[in-house]
Amino acid sequence: MSTPSRRTRGRPASRSRPSGTEPSRSRGAGPDGPRGGRGGTAVAEREPRRRAAPRPPTGGGGNGLDRLRILLAATMGAVLTGYTLLVPVAALLAGSGGASVTADGALAVAVPMWLAAHQIPIAFDGRALGLLPLLPTMIVIVMVACFSAWAVRRLGGRVRHDAGAVVASQAGAAAAVAVLAGALLPKAMAVTAPWASLVGAGMIGGTAAGIGVIHACGLPAAWKRVLAGWPGAALAGVRVAATGLLLIGALVLTGALLLAATTATDAAARLGPGAGAALGVLALAVGYLPNALVGGLSWALGPGVSVGAASSGPLVAVPAPLPSFPLVAVLPVTSVPPGAPLVLLLPAAVGVLTGLACRRALPADAPTVERVTAPVTATTVVAIGASVLATVAGGALAGGPYDPVSFQGGGVLGAVLLLVGLPALLTCAGPELARYVPMGGADGRAASRRPRSSTVRDLVDRGRTTGAGGRVAADAHDTAGDARTDGSPRPPRDGRGSRATGRTKGTGDRTSGRRGADAQDLDAQDLDARDTDARETDARETEARETEGWESEARESEARESEARDTVDPDAAARDAEGPAAERRGTGSGDADGHHTGSRGAGGRAPRDRGAAVRDSADGDARDHDTRDRDTRDRDT
Numbered sequence: 001m002s003t004p005s006r007r008t009r010g011r012p013a014s015r016s017r018p019s020g021t022e023p024s025r026s027r028g029a030g031p032d033g034p035r036g037g038r039g040g041t042a043v044a045e046r047e048p049r050r051r052a053a054p055r056p057p058t059g060g061g062g063n064g065l066d067r068l069r070i071l072l073a074a075t076m077g078a079v080l081t082g083y084t085l086l087v088p089v090a091a092l093l094a095g096s097g098g099a100s101v102t103a104d105g106a107l108a109v110a111v112p113m114w115l116a117a118h119q120i121p122i123a124f125d126g127r128a129l130g131l132l133p134l135l136p137t138m139i140v141i142v143m144v145a146c147f148s149a150w151a152v153r154r155l156g157g158r159v160r161h162d163a164g165a166v167v168a169s170q171a172g173a174a175a176a177v178a179v180l181a182g183a184l185l186p187k188a189m190a191v192t193a194p195w196a197s198l199v200g201a202g203m204i205g206g207t208a209a210g211i212g213v214i215h216a217c218g219l220p221a222a223w224k225r226v227l228a229g230w231p232g233a234a235l236a237g238v239r240v241a242a243t244g245l246l247l248i249g250a251l252v253l254t255g256a257l258l259l260a261a262t263t264a265t266d267a268a269a270r271l272g273p274g275a276g277a278a279l280g281v282l283a284l285a286v287g288y289l290p291n292a293l294v295g296g297l298s299w300a301l302g303p304g305v306s307v308g309a310a311s312s313g314p315l316v317a318v319p320a321p322l323p324s325f326p327l328v329a330v331l332p333v334t335s336v337p338p339g340a341p342l343v344l345l346l347p348a349a350v351g352v353l354t355g356l357a358c359r360r361a362l363p364a365d366a367p368t369v370e371r372v373t374a375p376v377t378a379t380t381v382v383a384i385g386a387s388v389l390a391t392v393a394g395g396a397l398a399g400g401p402y403d404p405v406s407f408q409g410g411g412v413l414g415a416v417l418l419l420v421g422l423p424a425l426l427t428c429a430g431p432e433l434a435r436y437v438p439m440g441g442a443d444g445r446a447a448s449r450r451p452r453s454s455t456v457r458d459l460v461d462r463g464r465t466t467g468a469g470g471r472v473a474a475d476a477h478d479t480a481g482d483a484r485t486d487g488s489p490r491p492p493r494d495g496r497g498s499r500a501t502g503r504t505k506g507t508g509d510r511t512s513g514r515r516g517a518d519a520q521d522l523d524a525q526d527l528d529a530r531d532t533d534a535r536e537t538d539a540r541e542t543e544a545r546e547t548e549g550w551e552s553e554a555r556e557s558e559a560r561e562s563e564a565r566d567t568v569d570p571d572a573a574a575r576d577a578e579g580p581a582a583e584r585r586g587t588g589s590g591d592a593d594g595h596h597t598g599s600r601g602a603g604g605r606a607p608r609d610r611g612a613a614v615r616d617s618a619d620g621d622a623r624d625h626d627t628r629d630r631d632t633r634d635r636d637t
Contacts, residue, residue: 067155071165074151075173078144078205085139086110086117089283096272096280111181112189118178118201119392121192122185128192130395131405133287134294137204144170144205145212152213159220163213167206174205230370230377233361237378240357241420244350245386249297252343256296260330267329285326292327294393295407297386300343301419303411305331308402314340323402347419354378354420355427362428371429379421387413542636546629557622 090109095101112122117136121128148166155162178201182191191197219227227235257264272281295305304313310320312331319333332340358374391409426433 071169074147078147120197127398134290135287141208144208148209148212149216159217167209170209171202171206175202230374233358233374234377236361237354237358241354241382249293252296256330264326267324291393298407301415303408351420351423355424358428368432375424375428383416
C-alpha cells in the first residue's frame with residue numbers, strides 16, 4: 001500500500017523523495033491529485049532537461065568591444081611572441097663573436113632580426129644585405145597562423161563575417177610594427193626602402209593569417225563549388241607537384257652534403273675556430289637551410305646556383321672563389337659531376353605524377369579541354385611559386401666579392417613549365433590528344449579520308465561529293481545539263497567531252513607522286529566503271545519518269561474524252577445499249593412508224609458527228625505528244 005507523498009518545504013526539488021509505488025511516482029500523481037503533480041516528482045523530471053540544455057558558443061555573438069579585444073590579443077600576441085623567440089637567438093649570435101651579452105643588447109639585436117624574419121632588407125654602413133634566412137620567416141608564418149586560427153574560432157568561426165577582420169588585423173599589425181622597428185634601428189643600420197618594410201611585412205602577416213583562417217574554418221562554400229570541377233583536379237596536381245619539387249631539393253641537398261661532408265666540416269672549422277663561434281656558425285647554417293634547399297631545387301631543375309662569379313649546375317660549371325660557409329662550400333664549381341645530367345629526370349618524374357593526380361581527380365567522361373586545362377594550371381601555379389621562392393631566397397651580399405647570390409628565378413620558372421608541365425600534360429591528356437594526330441603517311445591519311453566500299457553505287461556517290469577537282473567540275477556540269485528543261489542537248493558523255501577531260505585531270509591529281517603506272521590504269525578503269533554505272537542509273541530513272549508521265553497523260557486524255565461525250569449526248573450510253581432492240585422494232589413497224597423513226601434519226605445524227613470529232617482531236621493530240629517524247633528520247637540517247 002502506497003503512502004501519500006509529502007510536500008517539500010524549503011528543500012530543493014531534486015532532494016525530495018516522494019513515497020508510493022513506481023507507477024505512481026513515474027506518473028507524478030499521488031492521492032492528493034493536483035497537489036501531487038506540483039510536488040517534487042514533476043520538478044525532478046524537469047531538472048535533467050535544464051541541466052542538459054546546450055550552452056551557447058563562447059565568443060560567437062559578442063559585441064564590438066569583445067571582438068576588438070580578441071583581435072588585439074591575437075595580433076599583439078603574434079608580434080610579441082615572435083620577437084621574444086628571437087631574443088635568445090640574438091644573444092647567441094652576439095656572444096659567438098666574443099662580445100659580452102646583456103639583456104639590452106640582446107633586445108636591440110632582436111629588432112633587426114625581426115625585420116629579417118619578415119624579409120625586409122637591411123643595409124649595414126650603406127651595404128645592403130638581401131640574402132636573408134628563410135627559417136625565421138617560416139616560424140613567423142606558423143606562429144601568426146596559429147594566433148589567427150584561435151582568433152577566428154573565438155569570433156564564431158564564420159568565414160564571411162570573421163575571417164576578413166582577422167586577416168586585416170594581422171597584416172596591419174605586422175606592417176605597423178615593421179615601420180616602427182625600422183625607426184628604432186641603430187645608426188649603422190637602416191632599412192633600404194621603407195615601403196619595402198611596409199609591404200613585405202604586411203604580405204607575410206596577411207598570408208600567414210589567411211592560412212590559419214582557412215585551416216580553422218575550412219574553405220568557403222563558393223570555393224568548394226568552384227573546386228568541384230577541373231580546378232579541384234588542378235589543386236590536386238599543385239599539391240603533388242609542390243611536394244615532389246621540395247623532395248627533389250631536399251634529396252639533392254642531402255646528397256651534396258654527404259658527398260662533400262669533409263669540405264663542409266673544414267669550412268665550418270675555418271669560420272668558427274672556438275666552441276662559441278662554432279655554435280654561432282651552426283645557428284646560421286640552420287637558419288639558411290631552407291635557402292640551401294631552394295638552391296638544390298634550382299640546381300636539379302637545370303638553371304643552377306651562382307655565388308658571385310662562380311656558378312654550378314647539372315650542365316655547366318664556372319669556377320670561381322667561394323665563401324667559407326658550409327652550405328656554399330659543397331657547390332661543385334670546378335667541373336660538372338659525372339652523371340649530373342641524369343638529375344633532370346627527377347622533375348620529369350614529378351610531372352608524370354602530377355598528370356596522374358590530375359587525371360584521377362577528373363571524372364571519366366571529362367572533356368579534352370578540362371584534361372588539358374587542369375595540368376597546365378597546376379604546373380603554372382607551381383612554376384610561379386617556385387620562381388618567387390627562388391627570387392626571395394637569394395639576394396645581395398653586402399657588395400662583397402661573393403655578391404650576389406642568385407638561384408635564377410626566371411630559369412626556374414621556365415624549367416618547371418618544361419620539365420614538369422610537358423610530362424604532366426601528356427600523362428593527363430595524352431590519350432585524348434592522340435585522337436587528333438593523323439597517323440601514317442600521305443597514303444594512310446588518304447585511306448582514312450576515303451575508305452573503300454563494297455558497292456559501286458557507294459563509290460559513285462562518294463566520288464561525286466569528295467572527288468578531285470576535275471571530278472567535282474564534271475559532276476557540276478552534268479548536274480546543270482540534267483536540270484535543263486528547254487529541250488536543248490546536254491553535254492556529251494563520251495570520252496571526247498569535258499567530263500572525260502575533268503576525270504583524267506582529277507585522276508592525275510589524285511595519283512601523281514603517290515602511285516605508278518599500274519595504279520593509274522586501275523584508277524582509270526575504276527572511274528570508267530563508276531561513270532558507266534552512273535549513266536545507266538540516270539537512264540533508268542529518266543525512263544521511269546517518262547513512263548509515269550505518259551501513263552498520267554493517257555489517263556487524263558481518256559477522262560477528257562469521257563467528259564466530252566457525256567456533255568454532247570447524255571443519253572448516248574442508253575441508246576447504245578438499246579440499239580439492237582430498236583432496230584428490230586423499226587424493221588417490223590409500218591411506213592408511218594418508219595417515217596417517224598427516220599426523222600428522229602436524222603435529228604440525232606449531228607450530235608453523234610460532233611462527239612466523233614472531239615474524240616479524233618484528242619487522239620491526234622496524244623499522237624503528237626507521243627511523237628515529241630519519242631524524238632526527245634532518241635535525241636538524248
